[in-house]
Amino acid sequence: MTKKILIVGGAGFIGSHVNKALNQKDFETVILDNLSTGAKESVVRGEFVEGNFGDRSLLDRLFSRHNFDAVIHLAALTDVGESVRNPARYYKNNVADTLTLLDAMVDHKVDIIIFSSSAAIYGAPLSNYVKESHPAEPINPYGRTKLMVEKILDDYHAAYGLKSCSLRYFNAAGGDPQGEIKNFKKKENNLIPIVLRSLIDKTGVPIFGTDYSTPDGTGVRDYVHVMDVADAHILAMEKLFNEPGTFCYNLGNGRGYSVLEVIRAAEKITGLKVDAVKSARRPGDPATLVADASRAEKELGWNRQYPSLESIVEHAWLSYSTAD
Template identity: 45%
Template sequence: MGERVLVTGGAGYIGSHACKALKRAGFEPVTFDNLNTGWAEAVKFGPFVQGDLMDRAAIDAALAEWKPVAVMHFAALSLVGESMKDPAKYWRVNVNGGLNLIEATVAAGIRNFVFSSTCATFGDQDGVVLNEDTPQKPINAYGASKKAIEDILFNFRDAFGLNHVIFRYFNVAGADPEGEVGEQHEPETHLIPILLDAIDGKRPALTVFGTDYPTPDGTCIRDYVHVMDLVEAHVLGLRWLLEGKGSRVFNLGTGKGFSVREVIDQARLVTNREVPVVFGDRRPGDATALVSGSARAVEDLGWMPERSTMPQMIRDAWGWTRQPRFTE
């Protein structure tokens, strides 16, 4: 059995894929999840501890029992719209929960921490390729709460020697091509699974919010990364820490965005089906184009986002929709 890694949110979309990647890399992932948005059926690659980050004693007990060499932190509330309507919830759960976890990690003598952050910490910086040195100006409670955890990690590095790797990224798409885990949210808010559900008749249509943006086809542009590429970066970040290379921040993206219309066109080609679409007004707060580069991750970690083409992401997500849904 390999070295253990505590994975918070390991029953969720990205966390479950991370557990698969960790196991494949020779580690033993221990999932810590309250199943608020995750699925017990997604925990397939190591032990499961059902617990909540608001419960410090539960975290302490899990770290004492499993003695991981590192913590990989995915668990968080992550709906931007909800965070704008109920910011207190995001500050309470994401920040207090994250601080509990970080304090417990230090108290247990663990000094390696991988954090799943977000490019939402940069705020609305339209039309530029974001890098790690771009000023952070979050415009909603979700981005602000994630930035707060980053700030806490910098403080705990200086005070206690807690080395960390922080990953910031935008849209994650695709699924495990072997079909063991995939993307399933209730409610679903991500473009590609909503689009595929519309193709499959699980919802009436995909609503495109805004067709008058200053882009080549009038729709918003976003960066997408395949979930398996993303979690492999997290494993590389873990190895970076275990090799004693110190704290580092990495953006993860392709540097190239896709418009909503381009995603729809690619889905039509991949599935050979028409996409039911209705057009609506712009949503408040939607930026025109958000794209992140990843030159540092490529150069320092040797990261290769080979699966992060739109056809591949849609193809793997479409394959997942052919699987029985999680029910627990």
């Protein structure tokens, strides 16, 4: 029988790709999003409901109307800098409202949740490659909201039997290879979209630090294709359909690319010149941060279809160059 999934935050960058991937695998989807950073146009399949996931009466109506088999919860505020300036907003939206969602799930007997966690829970990395067993010591409120929800999920599993999987994304990037999902984001936080956006807006791109102990002196990060991230949600959900528990997985490419490599790839794909501006290091930025994603490979059978930086940049560019 077709399974029905509630995608909370499904109008956002990652959620819109998760939604498409689920529909391609014949799941039915309902998308709940308040459009604070997402766009309705990104919801290319399923039923869209505009609203806040902290609104208990809206959740009650949704859970009564549909028999959901699982919830995928991607909704969050994601700007690290803003989380430092306005932590109250982040704890309310990302933690308190998530409790409302979890309580509604428990009351309506929906017992599977996939949660969008983040590499930000690790804080300052102790090694270049980070495994799930790395100490979780986030260094900003955004990262702490993610870690708190992971802990709450452990407790809800122990007490109420809620099955959960926290997916700790590194830098999700790229776009829909078919170009159907466009990029409507007003503000970008990640390097690849910042570089591509600079080509459209004709602005400079600061390179924060050119004297790191990396092959070309610029910071190395893990960029993972958003469709590969989307596939992992389906695998994680299928695991929970068959197995109770609470799990966490790193989702990353497993290899890093430097800022200069990203800039060169963007120039090659677009044929345009990036106006790169050498700048000082930012405090707290490590030289290298790359996922060890071997647990997701082994336990979920996760295989990345698009590991190359060029395909990630190419598909991201497609989402810009075709957006109105």
